[in-house]
Every structure is written in structure tokens, then in C-alpha cells.
Amino acid sequence: MLAVQNLHAGISGKEILRGLSMDVQAGQVHAVMGPNGSGKSTLAHVLAGRGPYEVTGGQALFDGADLLGMAPEERAAAGLFLAFQHPVEIPGVANMYFLRTALNSLRHQRGQSEVSPGEFLRQLEDKVSQVGLDRTLLQRSVNEGFSGGEKKRNEVLQMALFEPRLAILDETDSGLDIDALRVVADGVEALRGPQRAFVIITHHQRLLEYVRPDRVHVLSGGRIVRSAGPELASELEANGYGEARTGRSTDELARAGASR
Amino acid sequence: MTSTLPDLDIAELASREYQYGFASDIDTDLAPKGLSEEVIRLISQKKEEPNWLLQWRLSAYRHWLAMSEPTWQNVHYGPVDYADIIYYAAPKSKKKGPSSLDEVDPEVRAMFDKLGISLAEQERLSGVAVDAVVDSVSVVTTFQRKLAEAGVIFCSFSEAVRTHPDLVRPYLGSVVPYRDNFFATLNSAVFSDGSFCYVPKGVRCPMELSTYFRINAAGTGQFERTLIVAEEGATVSYLEGCTAPRRDDNQLHAAVVELVALEGASIKYSTVQNWYPGDAQGRGGIYNFVTKRGRCAGAGSKISWTQVETGSAITWKYPGVVLQGEGSVGEFYSVALSANHQQADTGTKMVHIGKGTKSTIVSKAISAGHGQNTYRGLVKMLRSAEGARNHTRCDSLLIGPQCGAHTFPYIEVKHPSAQAEHEATTSKVSEDQLFYCRQRGISEEEATSMIVNGFCREVFRELPMEFAVEAQRLLSVSLEGTVG
Ligand SMILES: Nc1ncnc2c1ncn2[C@@H]1O[C@H](COP(=O)(O)OP(=O)(O)OP(=O)(O)O)[C@@H](O)[C@H]1O
Numbered sequence: 247m248l249a250v251q252n253l254h255a256g257i258s259g260k261e262i263l264r265g266l267s268m269d270v271q272a273g274q275v276h277a278v279m280g281p282n283g284s285g286k287s288t289l290a291h292v293l294a295g296r297g298p299y300e301v302t303g304g305q306a307l308f309d310g311a312d313l314l315g316m317a318p319e320e321r322a323a324a325g326l327f328l329a330f331q332h333p334v335e336i337p338g339v340a341n342m343y344f345l346r347t348a349l350n351s352l353r354h355q356r357g358q359s360e361v362s363p364g365e366f367l368r369q370l371e372d373k374v375s376q377v378g379l380d381r382t383l384l385q386r387s388v389n390e391g392f393s394g395g396e397k398k399r400n401e402v403l404q405m406a407l408f409e410p411r412l413a414i415l416d417e418t419d420s421g422l423d424i425d426a427l428r429v430v431a432d433g434v435e436a437l438r439g440p441q442r443a444f445v446i447i448t449h450h451q452r453l454l455e456y457v458r459p460d461r462v463h464v465l466s467g468g469r470i471v472r473s474a475g476p477e478l479a480s481e482l483e484a485n486g487y488g489e490a491r492t493g494r495s496t497d498e499l500a501r502a503g504a505s506r
Numbered sequence: 507m508t509s510t511l512p513d514l515d516i517a518e519l520a521s522r523e524y525q526y527g528f529a530s531d532i533d534t535d536l537a538p539k540g541l542s543e544e545v546i547r548l549i550s551q552k553k554e555e556p557n558w559l560l561q562w563r564l565s566a567y568r569h570w571l572a573m574s575e576p577t578w579q580n581v582h583y584g585p586v587d588y589a590d591i592i593y594y595a596a597p598k599s600k601k602k603g604p605s606s607l608d609e610v611d612p613e614v615r616a617m618f619d620k621l622g623i624s625l626a627e628q629e630r631l632s633g634v635a636v637d638a639v640v641d642s643v644s645v646v647t648t649f650q651r652k653l654a655e656a657g658v659i660f661c662s663f664s665e666a667v668r669t670h671p672d673l674v675r676p677y678l679g680s681v682v683p684y685r686d687n688f689f690a691t692l693n694s695a696v697f698s699d700g701s702f703c704y705v706p707k708g709v710r711c712p713m714e715l716s717t718y719f720r721i722n723a724a725g726t727g728q729f730e731r732t733l734i735v736a737e738e739g740a741t742v743s744y745l746e747g748c749t750a751p752r753r754d755d756n757q758l759h760a761a762v763v764e765l766v767a768l769e770g771a772s773i774k775y776s777t778v779q780n781w782y783p784g785d786a787q788g789r790g791g792i793y794n795f796v797t798k799r800g801r802c803a804g805a806g807s808k809i810s811w812t813q814v815e816t817g818s819a820i821t822w823k824y825p826g827v828v829l830q831g832e833g834s835v836g837e838f839y840s841v842a843l844s845a846n847h848q849q850a851d852t853g854t855k856m857v858h859i860g861k862g863t864k865s866t867i868v869s870k871a872i873s874a875g876h877g878q879n880t881y882r883g884l885v886k887m888l889r890s891a892e893g894a895r896n897h898t899r900c901d902s903l904l905i906g907p908q909c910g911a912h913t914f915p916y917i918e919v920k921h922p923s924a925q926a927e928h929e930a931t932t933s934k935v936s937e938d939q940l941f942y943c944r945q946r947g948i949s950e951e952e953a954t955s956m957i958v959n960g961f962c963r964e965v966f967r968e969l970p971m972e973f974a975v976e977a978q979r980l981l982s983v984s985l986e987g988t989v990g
């Protein structure tokens with residue numbers, strides 16, 4: 247579904263991603279871990295099409311289409327969703343109005359008709375109960391004055407409502423209480439299916455105990471330096487990134503070992 | 507739910523520009539170009555005015571001759587040739603002062619239909635009384651009979667001069683004297699039509715009143731004059747809307763509005779100003795040089811101005827309130843947009859005279875393209891204004907690198923117990939806000955309009971519902987092409 251090959255990207259002349267490759271199949275959940283400043287959010291933003299980042303090499307295909315040539319809203323319409331590490335406040339714009347505008351914009355781009363206000367409310371009600379969002383947050387301005395955890399829940403609400411094919415969660419589990427963590431996990435599990443995929447950026451193994459990833463990658467210095475199964479997460483939790491940072495990918499090591 | 511305003515059909519809007527830019531082919535009666543005592547006499551005579559009014563006009567004219575145009579405002583424009591303006595233009599009507607819709611020229615009705623204000627429909631459906639002013643005259647006022655039953659007088663200014671001179675005379679010039687300023691004085695000399703509204707003691711006006719101003723004829727100026735008087739305990743809400751054809755030369759609009767609120771009375775005055783703003787290169791557009799002032803004459807009275815200024819090449823206006831009555835309240839809520847090459851120098855004047863008077867100012871200025879937006883406000887608390895309070899909030903929003911926002915607050919407090927607070931912010935439509943919206947599938951243009959509308963919400967909330975929707979729509983249209 248998502249094929250990233252030798253991606254180079256940076257910002258204000260500084261290269262951050264230095265030849266990153268990863269391959270996410272439909273139906274899979276991939277976890278991306280890595281030290282602060284290693285380029286995880288950069289990867290997420292570049293995939294979502296954020297302007298100030300410049301792609302200087304490589305490619306990214308989404309269902310075979312050139313992702314990097316699409317406008318951010320086209321990527322969204324194609325089914326790519328990013329749960330932001332730092333959700334943005336939009337003063338004066340009611341959250342509920344924002345959600346409906348977004349949903350209808352997505353539908354409009356896909357050639358579907360708008361949802362009626364009644365139908366929208368039904369869908370929203372459903373998802374709001376699912377993620378346990380305080381209903382008063384729907385009337386407030388988008389993310390304005392929301393607590394850290396409320397902002398993250400609001401991101402999960404949007405994921406649930408828009409039902410993306412590929413969701414990238416950028417530290418959606420950071421700063422959450424234990425119940426909220428479950429909400430994130432349940433949000434992913436509710437959508438998980440053969441047609442969808444997830445890239446979960448996280449620093450903690452805890453979320454990955456609720457959502458078993460198919461692959462775990464370590465991103466360091468702008469590259470994936472190690473990839474393995476879910477056991478890698480617990481290993482990193484125990485030992486830190488020290489080893490992974492310097493090592494070659496375990497896949498490579500495994501292959502090297504096998505061929506010997 | 508008050509927090510969510512209805513949706514805007516942005517896709518449909520995306521294909522439009524200034525949609526009111528058409529001109530209608532209406533048979534028009536014009537005064538000769540230029541200004542002289544003869545022209546003033548002609549205007550007065552056409553309106554069959556009493557001599558006192560003619561004399562008042564002439565005094566204003568003589569005073570004006572000795573005045574010079576103000577230059578302190580932060581706007582730039584070429585000289586206005588006052589000799590090259592037609593000061594009176596009136597759609598010809600078979601009968602004078604049509605009193606019912608059937609008597610209105612079909613071309614004029616068609617023009618209003620095209621503007622989205624079907625006069626016939628207004629009368630049947632919406633329950634908003636409309637005074638329709640084209641160029642220099644009122645062409646029709648709807649709902650007069652129903653209003654009369656409640657004791658409310660709502661008619662064109664000229665009609666009021668004929669039918670209720672005793673009500674007009676004591677108030678005319680009582681808030682904005684004819685010597686007030688260059689443009690107000692010019693208006694006093696040549697004013698043609700506008701609306702008059704009188705709400706008697708204790709009456710709550712049973713419906714929204716509105717005036718729709720339309721400049722149609724080329725080379726003319728519009729100099730309307732509106733007077734609203736609310737007697738003791740009366741309440742009225744009044745709206746005005748404005749549009750003009752797209753033309754390459756600039757047209758002058760110099761209006762005067764006077765409001766008088768007696769004890770316990772309340773007047774809410776809302777404006778959605780969408781005069782032709784000129785093209786993207788800054789050619790053409792209306793010079794909107796307007797004097798609006800209210801007087802809270804009685805104790806506990808209240809005057810509230812709400813304005814949404816999206817049009818005009820240049821806007822120059824400071825709707826103010828003179829707070830005389832004890833405990834009276836003045837409010838000013840404003841959204842002013844300057845896109846392309848538009849310039850706005852606008853704000854308010856709150857003059858606190860009475861004890862315990864209060865005023866609130868909320869100004870939202872949006873600049874885009876090469877637009878320049880200036881907030882200029884005066885809060886003056888005289889020695890008599892014991893315990894007076896003012897709160898001012900001026901927020902500016904910038905879209906793009908070439909526009910500008912400026913804030914000039916003037917505060918004079920003469921009584922030690924009086925207090926004026928001023929807050930100001932300047933922000934940009936940020937890249938991260940736009941990206942957040944776009945990641946959710948919302949186009950950049952729609953996202954900008956949504957963010958800007960959010961910025962203005964506090965002001966839109968003050969508008970009557972239909973006008974709030976209209977204001978949102980206008981803002982979106984006006985912002986088109988300013989992003990990216
Ligand atoms: N606008 C910018 N200008 C210069 N450097 C930037 C800019 N934005 C990000 N960076 C740098 O790029 C690097 C990667 O940042 P990124 O946010 O992708 O890290 P991350 O892996 O998500 O870290 P964290 O775990 O702390 O969220 C950092 O060193 C950061 O300082």
C-alpha cells in the first residue's frame with residue numbers, strides 16, 4: 247500500500263531524512279520508534295505533504311500512485327490520515343463545524359454527495375461514544391484550550407470518523423492516561439482490517455502491547471536502521487536505542503547470518 | 507446552537523468575483539454635473555422641501571466651501587474632483603414616491619431580484635421591512651402599514667421631511683452637526699435620500715428594519731442620510747446593505763447616519779458594506795467616506811454598532827457613540843477586510859459624558875493581498891464621566907506578506923475613577939493551521955475562509971442570523987484569489 251524508497255527530505259536546507267525506505271502492506275500495522283529528533287515527525291509530515299519540507303530524492307507510492315506529487319488535501323482524499331503530534335488550535339471555528347466541513351470535503355473530492363446534517367450527527371454520536379470524547383468539546387473551537395489528552399482524543403475521533411485507509415499516528419499515545427491509551431488502541435483495532443494499514447510512531451512499548459504491530463522499525467539519523475517483529479519493541483524498551491542506532495538492520499543481519 | 511454558523515457553499519463561490527458588479531439600464535433623472543447653490547436648490551426643489559431645509563443645506567454648502575479635505579487618515583488616493591460628480595440621480599418613476607410595489611419600475615424590481623433581494627418576496631416571506639434606495643432616492647419601502655399599526659414610522663428621508671417635519675427638524679444635525687467634518691458637511695448640503703425611522707415611547711419595533719443602498723448610475727455620488735430616533739424605552743434593530751456596479755472610475759459615497767436613543771431606549775445598527783472594491787489591480791471602486799454617530803441621550807440607553815466592511819476601494823468611517831445619559835452603553839463590533847488594493851481606516855469614537863457609562867469595542871481587521879487596514883479609535887472620558895468603563899480589543903489578521911495592519915488607539919481619561927482598557931493582537935493565518943485543515947481534506951482556500959470566519963466570530967455573533975450568513979459568504983468571496 248505504501249512504498250517509500252530511498253527518501254531524502256529536509257527543511258530550510260537541512261537534510262533530515264537520508265535515504266529512508268519502508269514498505270507497508272494493506273492489513274499491516276507498522277511501528278516506528280527512534281530517538282528524539284531522529285526524523286519521525288518529519289517522515290509523517292513529508293508523507294502528508296507539508297509545504298516547508300523539501301523532498302530532495304527518492305519516492306513514495308501510495309497504492310502505486312506518486313504520493314509526493316499530490317496536494318495535501320488530495321492525499322487526504324486518497325485515504326491518508328495523520329494524527330498530529332501537536333494538534334493545531336483554530337480559534338473561533340467550532341470543532342463540530344470543522345469535522346463536518348472536513349468530512350464533506352473528503353466526500354466531495356471522492357465524488358460522493360455530502361452527508362446530511364442528520365446523518366452526520368448520527369455518525370458523530372457513534373464515534374464520540376466510541377472514543378469517549380467530552381461532548382462539550384464539539385461546541386468549542388478546534389483544539390483551543392483542550393488539554394493534551396483531549397487533543398489526542400480529538401485526533402482519534404477524527405480518525406474514527408474519516409475511516410482512512412492509511413493512518414499515521416504521530417505519538418498519539420504520548421501524555422495519555424491509561425484509559426486514553428486504551429482509546430487509541432481501540433480506535434486502531436476498530437478500523438484494523440485487510441484494506442487498511444497503520445504507521446504508529448511511538449516512544450513507548452505500552453501502546454504496542456494493546457496493538458500488536460506486524461513490524462517495528464527503528465529510525466535513527468534519518469534512516470531505518472533496524473526492522474523486526476514486535477519483540478523489537480520490548481528489547482528497545484529494555485536497552486534503549488544505543489545498539490540499534492549503530493547496528494545494521496536486523497533483517498540485514500539475519501540475512502547475513504542465514505547466508506553464512 | 508450559537509457557536510456554529512451555517513455552511514458556506516465554497517465550491518460554488520470559488521467561481522465568482524464581485525457578483526453585484528452589473529449595471530442596470532434604468533431611466534434616470536440626473537442633475538447637471540458639479541456643485542453650486544443652483545444644484546442644491548434643484549435637489550431641494552425636486553424633493554419639494556420646506557424652506558428651512560433648503561436654508562440648512564445652503565448653510566452647510568457655504569461652510570463646506572471654506573473647508574479642506576482631511577489628510578490625517580492612513581489612506582492614499584488621487585484627488586477627488588468635486589466638480590465632476592453628479593450629485594443627484596434618481597430612477598424616473600411615473601408617480602412620485604411609489605407607495606406600493608406595483609408602482610415600482612419593473613427594471614428596478616428586476617435589479618433588486620438580481621441582487622438577491624426580491625422586494626415582493628421580502629414583503630411576503632421574510633418579515634424584514636426594506637427601504638430600497640437607488641442612487642439618490644428611495645424607490646420603495648415595504649411593510650409600512652404593518653409598522654404604522656405599531657406606531658413605528660419607517661420611510662424614506664424625503665418622505666419623512668414631507669409627512670413628519672416636526673419629527674425630523676429637531677433631530678436633523680443634532681448628532682452630526684453640519685459643520686462636523688468635510689464629508690459630513692458636503693452630505694448636509696447635497697444629501698438626497700436615506701431612511702428615517704421613529705419608534706415611539708415603549709414600543710419594541712415588531713420586525714427588523716433594513717435599507718438596501720444601491721449605486722447604479724455612472725459618475726454619480728451617493729449622499730444618503732439616515733436618522734433613527736428611539737423614544738423612551740423603545741427598541742429597534744436596523745440593518746443596511748450596500749452594493750454598486752463594477753466601474754473603472756472611483757465613485758464617492760459620503761453618507762451621514764444619526765441615531766438618537768432616549769431614556770432606556772436601545773438601537774442596534776448593523777451594516778454589511780459591500781460596495782464595489784475595485785479590481786485586482788486597484789482600478790475603480792467606491793470611496794466610502796461616512797460619518798455615523800449615535801447619541802445615548804437618556805439614562806440607561808444603549809446604542810450598538812456592528813459593521814462588516816468587505817467592500818469599497820477606501821473605507822473611512824468611525825461609527826461612534828456619545829454617552830450622555832447616566833449608565834448608558836455604547837458598543838462597536840467591527841470586521842473590516844482589505845484585500846487586493848483596498849484600504850480601510852476605520853474604528854470608533856466613544857465619548858463618555860455621563861456617570862457610569864460603559865463602552866465595548868471589538869475590532870477585527872483582516873488584511874490580504876496588498877490591503878492596508880488601520881484601526882483608529884478614540885475613547886474619551888470627560889470629567890463628568892465618573893466610574894466610566896471601556897474595554898477595547900483590536901485583533902488584526904494578516905494573510906500573505908504584502909499587506910499591513912496598523913492600530914492607533916487614542917485614550918483620554920479625565921475622571922480618576924474612569925477606566926479604559928486596551929488589548930491588541932496581530933496574527934497570521936498560520937501555515938500549521940492551513941496544513942492541519944488540508945490534511946483533513948479541506949482546500950487551502952476553504953481553510954483560509956474558515957480560519958478567517960473563525961477569527962471574526964465574536965462580531966458575526968452580533969449580527970442578525972441572515973446577515974451573519976451573508977457576512978460569512980461575503981468574506982469568503984472577498985478572500986478568493988488572495989491565498990497561495
Ligand atoms: N523548521 C525546522 N528547521 C530546522 N530544523 C528542523 C525544523 N523542523 C524540524 N527540524 C529538525 O529536524 C529534526 C527531526 O525532527 P522531527 O520532529 O522529525 O523529530 P522526531 O523524530 O519526530 O522527534 P520527537 O521524538 O522529539 O518527536 C530535529 O533535529 C529538528 O530539530
Ligand SMILES: [Mg+2]
Nearest residue numbers: 286287288331
Ligand atoms: Mg516527533
